[in-house]
Amino acid sequence: MASEEGDDGPLVGRTDTLAGVQSDLRNVGPGGTAAVFVTGESGVGKSRLLRETARAMSAAGVAVLSGTCLDIGDASPLHPVLQALRQANSPAQQPTSADDPGALLDRVSRDLRELAGDRHLLLVLDDLQWADRSTRQLLLYLLAGLGGVRLSVLAAVRAEALHGAHPLRRVLAELRRLRSVKVVDLSPLDREQTLELVNAIAGGGIEPEDSDRVFKRSGGNPFVVEELARDLRDGRIELSDTLREIFLSRVDELPPKAHSVVHAVAAGVEPVEHVVLARVTKLGEDELIEAIHAAVAHRFVASSPEGYRLRHRLVAEVLEAEVLPAQAASLHRRYAEAMEAGGVVDHARLAHHWQKAGEPARALPSVVAAARSAEKLYGFTEAHRYWSLALDLTTDDVPERTELLAHAAESAHLCGEHQRALTRLAELAARPDAPGRCELHLRRARYLAAAGRSATAEVEYELALQAPDCTPRQRASAAAYLAELLVHLGRYGDAYDRASEALDQAAENGTTADLVRASAALGYSSAFREDPDAGLAVIRQAVEIAERSGHPDDLGVAYLHLAELLTGPLNKVEEGVLVARRGAERLASLGVGRSYQTRLLAIAGNGLFRVGQWAEADQVLEAAMRHRPSGADAVELLLARCRLWVGFGDVDAAVRDLDAVATLLAGGGARHVLPMLTLRSGLAMWQRQHAQARAAVQRGLTETRSDDLMLLGILAWHGLRAEAEALSDGEQVDPGALRRLKTVVERMVDGVGNAATPVRGVIDGYIDLCNAEISRIEQRHDPEPWVRAAAAWDRRSQPYPAAYSRLRRAEAVLTRRTTRRATAVVALREAYTMAIAMGARPFTAEIVATAQRFRVALADDADTVPLNPPSAVPDDELSILTQREREVLAAMAEGLTNREIGEKLFISERTVGVHVGHIFDKLQVRTRVQASRVFLTAA
Numbered sequence: 001m002a003s004e005e006g007d008d009g010p011l012v013g014r015t016d017t018l019a020g021v022q023s024d025l026r027n028v029g030p031g032g033t034a035a036v037f038v039t040g041e042s043g044v045g046k047s048r049l050l051r052e053t054a055r056a057m058s059a060a061g062v063a064v065l066s067g068t069c070l071d072i073g074d075a076s077p078l079h080p081v082l083q084a085l086r087q088a089n090s091p092a093q094q095p096t097s098a099d100d101p102g103a104l105l106d107r108v109s110r111d112l113r114e115l116a117g118d119r120h121l122l123l124v125l126d127d128l129q130w131a132d133r134s135t136r137q138l139l140l141y142l143l144a145g146l147g148g149v150r151l152s153v154l155a156a157v158r159a160e161a162l163h164g165a166h167p168l169r170r171v172l173a174e175l176r177r178l179r180s181v182k183v184v185d186l187s188p189l190d191r192e193q194t195l196e197l198v199n200a201i202a203g204g205g206i207e208p209e210d211s212d213r214v215f216k217r218s219g220g221n222p223f224v225v226e227e228l229a230r231d232l233r234d235g236r237i238e239l240s241d242t243l244r245e246i247f248l249s250r251v252d253e254l255p256p257k258a259h260s261v262v263h264a265v266a267a268g269v270e271p272v273e274h275v276v277l278a279r280v281t282k283l284g285e286d287e288l289i290e291a292i293h294a295a296v297a298h299r300f301v302a303s304s305p306e307g308y309r310l311r312h313r314l315v316a317e318v319l320e321a322e323v324l325p326a327q328a329a330s331l332h333r334r335y336a337e338a339m340e341a342g343g344v345v346d347h348a349r350l351a352h353h354w355q356k357a358g359e360p361a362r363a364l365p366s367v368v369a370a371a372r373s374a375e376k377l378y379g380f381t382e383a384h385r386y387w388s389l390a391l392d393l394t395t396d397d398v399p400e401r402t403e404l405l406a407h408a409a410e411s412a413h414l415c416g417e418h419q420r421a422l423t424r425l426a427e428l429a430a431r432p433d434a435p436g437r438c439e440l441h442l443r444r445a446r447y448l449a450a451a452g453r454s455a456t457a458e459v460e461y462e463l464a465l466q467a468p469d470c471t472p473r474q475r476a477s478a479a480a481y482l483a484e485l486l487v488h489l490g491r492y493g494d495a496y497d498r499a500s501e502a503l504d505q506a507a508e509n510g511t512t513a514d515l516v517r518a519s520a521a522l523g524y525s526s527a528f529r530e531d532p533d534a535g536l537a538v539i540r541q542a543v544e545i546a547e548r549s550g551h552p553d554d555l556g557v558a559y560l561h562l563a564e565l566l567t568g569p570l571n572k573v574e575e576g577v578l579v580a581r582r583g584a585e586r587l588a589s590l591g592v593g594r595s596y597q598t599r600l601l602a603i604a605g606n607g608l609f610r611v612g613q614w615a616e617a618d619q620v621l622e623a624a625m626r627h628r629p630s631g632a633d634a635v636e637l638l639l640a641r642c643r644l645w646v647g648f649g650d651v652d653a654a655v656r657d658l659d660a661v662a663t664l665l666a667g668g669g670a671r672h673v674l675p676m677l678t679l680r681s682g683l684a685m686w687q688r689q690h691a692q693a694r695a696a697v698q699r700g701l702t703e704t705r706s707d708d709l710m711l712l713g714i715l716a717w718h719g720l721r722a723e724a725e726a727l728s729d730g731e732q733v734d735p736g737a738l739r740r741l742k743t744v745v746e747r748m749v750d751g752v753g754n755a756a757t758p759v760r761g762v763i764d765g766y767i768d769l770c771n772a773e774i775s776r777i778e779q780r781h782d783p784e785p786w787v788r789a790a791a792a793w794d795r796r797s798q799p800y801p802a803a804y805s806r807l808r809r810a811e812a813v814l815t816r817r818t819t820r821r822a823t824a825v826v827a828l829r830e831a832y833t834m835a836i837a838m839g840a841r842p843f844t845a846e847i848v849a850t851a852q853r854f855r856v857a858l859a860d861d862a863d864t865v866p867l868n869p870p871s872a873v874p875d876d877e878l879s880i881l882t883q884r885e886r887e888v889l890a891a892m893a894e895g896l897t898n899r900e901i902g903e904k905l906f907i908s909e910r911t912v913g914v915h916v917g918h919i920f921d922k923l924q925v926r927t928r929v930q931a932s933r934v935f936l937t938a939a
Contacts, residue, residue, distance in 0.1 A: 010200045012222070013193035014049060021053050021184060025122065025152040029180030031145020035153040037128070037172060039162070040186035041299035041311070042250070043223030046156035047126055049186065053154055054124050062152075063119040065112075069130040077134035078108060080125050085111055104134065105141045112142075112149045124154045129161035129168055136171045143175060159185070160299040188220030188311075197222065201229035208626065219312040239317060247318045250298070257287055258294035262301060263323070266316040267331045267356075269349045271307030279338035280331070332356035347373060351386070360393040367393060371407065378552050378591040384411035402433050409443065414553070416594035418451035418631035438467035438474050442481070449485055450595075451631040452664050452672065457485055476502060476510030483521035484557065490670035490706030496525040516542050516554045520561035528569050528708075532756040539565060552587055556596030559583030563600060567607035569710060569759040571796050574611065574884060575911040580604035581620075598629040602636040609643050612799035612838045613883060618644055632672070635664050639675050646682050647800070649841040654683050670706035674715055681718040686842045690726035694737055697722060701740055709748050709755065713766030716744045720773035727777060738777065745770045765792040769801060772808060783812040783820075790827075797907075800843075803834035807847055814854040825856050832858045878938045880922045888915040893932040 011018070021036050028034045038046045050066075058064045065088055067080030085108075112121060125131070131139075142151055162169050175181045189197065194215040199206055210232060218224035227243050251262060264280050265272050278288055292308065295301040302309050310316060320328070336353040339345055347369035354363035371386035387408040394401050409424035425447060429440050445460030461482040465475060479502035486495035499522035506514040519542035527535025539562045546554035563583060566576030584600040587593070601624035608617035621641045629637055638657045645654035661676050677700035684693035697719035706712065719741045723733045745767065752763045772785035786809035793802035806827040813824035828851055835844040851858050878886055884905075891901040898912040905912075916928075925931045 010197065011048065011052060012197040012200070013189045014045060014052075017184065017186065018049065018052055018056070021049065021154070022056060024182045025053070025057065025154060026120075027180065028150070028152065029145075029178060031143075031180075032150045033143045033145055033152065034180040035139075035143050035155070035175065035178075035182070037155050037157055037175075037181070037183045038186055039157045039159045039183060041159055041188075041221065043221045044186045044188060045222045046158075046186055048222075050124050050126055050154055050156055054122065057122050061119060062122050063116050064122045064124060065115070066124040066126075068126045069128055069132075069135070071127070071130045077104070077132055078138060079132060080135055081108060081123070081138060084123065084125075085115065088115055105138055105146075108138060109142065109146075109149055112151065116149060116151075121149060121151045122154060123151060126156050128155040128157045129166070131168065133167070136167065140171060140174060143178060143181060160297060162297075188218075189215075189222060189225065190220060191215050194218070194220055194225055197225050198229040198232065201226055202233035206232065217312065217314045217317070219310075219314075221312060224312060224314060239314070243314065244318055244321075247312075247315055248322070251300070251315070251319070254298055254300070255291070255294050257281075257283060257291035258298070258300075261288070261291045261295045262310075262315065263319055264331065265295075265301055265308050265310055266319045267328065268335060269352055270309040271304065272309075273307045275342065276335070276338045277308060279341065280334045282334075329357050333359070336362070348386075351389070355389075355393070364390060364393045368404075371411070375411070380411055380414040380552075380591050381594070384408065384415045384417065387411050399433075402428065402431050405431070406435070409447075413447050413450060414592070414595075416592075416598075416627075416630050416633060418447055421447045422451065436467070436469040438464050438470040438478075441467060442474060442478055445478075445485075446481060449481075449488070449632065452635050454485060454489055454632075454672070458482070458489070461485065472505070472509035473511070476505035476508075476514045479505055480510065480514040480517040480521070484517045487521050487524050487561070488671055490674075490704070490708035490711060492525040492528050492707055495521050496529065499525060512545065512549045513551065513554050513557075516546050516549070517557050519545065520557050524561045524565050527565055527756060528759055529754065530756055532570055532758050535756075536562075536565065536570070552590040552592045552596065555583070555590070556587055556592060556599075559587070560596065560599060560603070563603045567603055567610070569756070569762065571758055571762050572908060572911070573607045573797070574907050575914070577604045577607040577611075578911065578914045580607065594627045594629050595633050598624045598627050598633045599636045602633075602640040605637075605640040606643065609640070609647070610798050610800075611884075612834070614644060614647060614838045614840070616882060631664065635661050635672050638664075639672065639679065642679050646679055646686070647838065647840050647843070649686065649845075651683065651687065654679070658683070670704045670708060670711060674700050674704060674706065674708075674711040678715050678718050681715075681722055685718075685722055685725055688725075688729060690722055690729065690731055693722035694719065694726070694734055698737055698740065701744060707751075709751055709763045710759070710766070712744055713748055713763055713770070716741050716748070717766055717769045717773065720770055720777065724773050724776040727779075733777060741770075742774070745774075761792075762796065765789065765796060765798075765801065768792050769805070772805065776808065776812075781812045781815045783809045783816075783824075786812060799834045799838060800840065803831040803838075803840075804843070806831035806834075807843075807850060810856075811850055811854075814850075814856070824854075828856055829858055878935065881919065885915050885919050885922070888912060889919055889931060889935045892916070892919075892928055893935045 021038070024036050025034050038049055040046050054064045054066060065081075065084035067082075067084035067087075069080045112123075115121070125135075139153060139155075142149060143153060157168065157172075162172075172183065176183065191212070195206075195208070195211040198211045198214050214225060214228045214232065218228055224243065227240055231240055251259065254262060260281055260283070261277070264277060268276070268280070277292075278285065281288060281291075283291060292301065292303065296303055299311055300315060302311050323331075332353040336350055336357055336359075339350050339353070345366070347366040351363050351366035351370050354360075354366065367386050367390045371383045371390065374380070374383035374386060387404060390404050391401070391408055394404065405424055405428040409421045409428060412418070412424060413421035422444070425440070425443055428434055434440065441460050441464035445457045445464060448454075448460060449457035461478050464470060464478040465482075470478070479498055483495050483499035483502050486492075486498055489495075499518050502510075502514065502518035503522060506518050510518075519538055523535045523538030523542060525535070526538065539558065543555075543558040543562055546558040549555075559579065560583075563576050563580035566572040566579060568576075570576075580600045580603040584597045584604070587596040587600065601620050605617045605621040605624070608614070608620065617640075621637065621644065624637055625641070638661050642654050642657040642661070645651075645657060658676060658680060661672070665672055665676065677696045680696035681693040684690070684696065697715055700715045701712075701719075704712075719737065723738055723741070727733050748763060748767050748770075752760050752767065755763060768785065768789040772789050775782045775785050786805045790802050790805035790809060793799075793805060810824040810828040810831070813820050813827075828847065832844065832847045832851070835847055848858070850856075878889070881889065887905055888901055891904055896904065898916065899909050902909045902912045916931075919931055920926065923931055923934050925934060
């Protein structure tokens with residue numbers, strides 16, 4: 001089952017083995033001989049290892065002879081050795097019956113000595129399990145040093161052949177006594193090695209789940225991996241005839257009872273317990289053990305204390321096509337009955353077997369039990385699968401279907417299938433025994449909000465509160481959920497009022513979930529509007545309540561609000577990123593990776609974008625995208641990724657993501673719609689499409705009722721920037737658009753005094769940018785507004801707006817042709833350095849164009865050309881640290897305390913402590929002194 005020599009894939013995962021085999025072959029014993037016997041299942045790469053070793057040793061000056069044993073009963077004596085001698089043009093003579101064994105061995109030894117001459121000789125023998133008796137005797141003779149040949153032997157043996165009384169087992173047992181003889185068992189590839197081989201064969205770009213499927217089907221067998229990878233590359237779905245015939249021929253070699261065992265294990269859910277297998281096969285204990293021994297020896301089945309597994313799941317696929325439907329149903333029925341007879345029941349397995357046996361009525365109770373078990377373990381994806389299966393097993397007239405629909409809708413929502421949840425809910429609402437109006441409105445509102453349809457969700461929450469059958473507990477839940485939604489819509493005044501009301505109701509009639517949501521919404525709106533410290537304390541208390549609850553929904557809500565508040569309005573970006581990442585890890589362990597973990601990673605990505613760590617943000621968002629989120633979760637992630645695409649200048653990718661967001665956002669909130677339109681505007685600006693940029697901003701100004709002055713500030717800045725860019729390109733400024741934008745700026749100036757101090761600082765930064773853009777539109781060429789804007793964003797450690805302000809400051813000074821050219825050159829160079837570090841390609845190109853226009857060199861004595869961004873030194877011991885962790889470590893090496901480090905880097909003492917903990921973990925040190933020593937050594 002090995003590939004032909006001319007069709008070899010890359011040698012993956014065998015480098016160390018190859019080096020070890022060559023070393024063992026050179027390490028001859030006292031008799032001048034050495035041997036390595038490579039064992040392993042068919043297709044694991046034994047022949048390939050022999051070929052690669054032979055090539056390497058031949059290149060090193062070793063004389064190499066190669067022969068292959070034949071699987072025929074009447075093979076001539078010493079066939080593989082004589083074949084090797086003939087291929088080397090040695091005058092080897094065919095043995096005759098007259099030759100006695102001693103003379104034969106002596107004559108072949110003499111031929112080998114003459115052929116080798118002064119060189120070391122390597123004899124390579126493939127498929128040694130088929131060696132004739134004379135060849136086995138010759139190996140014992142030569143490796144004992146009796147042939148007088150300076151010889152190494154490299155042979156491959158199929159492990160599945162060495163069972164029972166196979167004669168080669170005794171020979172290997174004899175040879176193992178020699179210190180110069182080694183036996184190497186070649187293992188299958190692991191998951192990472194399989195992924196590497198699949199990508200090498202299929203040309204890269206293979207989805208991780210596809211590679212993982214190849215690993216599960218192949219068991220890491222390189223030959224099977226290569227075949228499946230070629231099918232993947234060529235778009236073939238069906239199993240190739242090559243693999244099917246190979247596995248069928250190997251199954252046919254099994255003894256009859258072992259054949260039955262393999263069929264039974266293939267039909268089971270692994271691992272299959274011994275007692276269950278005994279009931280299914282109906283073999284006596286001795287017969288069963290003998291059959292299992294044979295299946296294990298032929299490398300079809302692997303045994304462990306938990307039970308039996310197939311080495312390759314591909315075997316199950318092959319055998320499934322060979323079994324009649326009635327046979328398969330009978331086998332699954334025996335499994336189900338065997339499990340029920342055993343007492344303790346695994347409902348997931350039992351449901352599978354009754355369903356496969358064609359008895360849905362007997363499968364349904366186990367499916368429901370499996371769904372409930374999955375929910376208790378927060379396995380919402382599995383629970384959704386089981387509830388959906390339960391629906392498939394019932395008809396509309398079954399009374400239990402109403403309850404099943406309710407569970408199916410909720411599990412779909414919890415695992416991120418929000419549109420599926422709405423569909424199930426519609427079916428539930430149409431039933432005569434459907435839940436009350438309040439319950440249906442409340443559920444529909446939750447699912448709509450999660451699907452990104454915030455405006456419609458708000459209406460449904462109001463309908464729930466107005467429903468005549470609304471109970472005090474439902475009223476508390478509706479108020480809490482509505483308060484959270486209003487935060488998302490950016491209506492913080494309304495959110496504060498609703499959250500206060502919800503908190504009072506939750507204290508009397510609500511649940512822990514209501515208390516967490518109301519607290520989180522109250523804390524966020526309070527921190528944004530008036531008191532950041534008090535609001536932050538309320539949200540941290542919500543996190544503590546959620547931690548005690550342990551429910552994923554509670555934890556997700558609390559962590560989301562805390563992380564978003566820190567990275568956004570309060571501008572404690574680094575602490576917010578750490579909170580988002582910690583929360584994402586916590587929630588991933590609770591089975592909500594597709595929803596809450598994805599959204600938290602999007603927040604982390606946005607935070608990293610703001611502080612200029614774009615490469616790290618890209619890695620975080622790429623990891624989040626693997627969860628394939630849906631609804632509002634997908635919108636958050638796509639918007640975060642689109643910011644990077646716009647910054648990096650990848651227009652096509654940015655357009656794709658924005659189009660996807662527009663499709664998903666059917667009535668989304670301000671915190672989705674305004675960023676989407678801002679990105680539309682920014683992207684259009686880079687493409688010099690000023691009308692489109694203007695239209696996106698104006699739509700945002702007219703469609704939102706948000707009182708989030710930060711979001712409005714970003715949008716207004718982009719709108720004014722678009723007008724300035726249009727003017728710069730010789731187009732007319734739109735007076736109406738400019739008037740509306742100035743009105744928004746006035747609204748920001750009037751409202752900023754009502755915001756909390758940290759929020760006020762961020763809004764002030766956008767006001768500075770807007771006023772500076774207005775001076776640019778009015779062609780005043782005044783650098784002072786840009787100086788203020790740069791200083792404002794430097795204080796907030798946000799490099800992109802700071803660098804942009806430096807560019808415009810330099811442009812204003814150079815346009816005026818004043819004596820302050822030197823300050824403009826410094827500002828332009830600083831902007832260039834910051835843009836390069838972020839990887840902002842369009843922005844870098846704009847800086848270069850400005851420098852060329854005003855004849856400014858961006859580096860001393862150097863032409864104005866783009867510089868390559870700095871890359872980490874491969875062997876740098878500190879390369880595992882983020883940029884901020886390096887800065888903290890450098891300050892630590894200076895002997896600064898956490899408080900002093902925080903003051904120096906403009907971050908909180910708490911954030912410094914978190915960074916220090918991460919540094920200790922990554923560098924594997926326990927004290928500040930040890931960490932400082934690592935830093936100074938690397939420096």
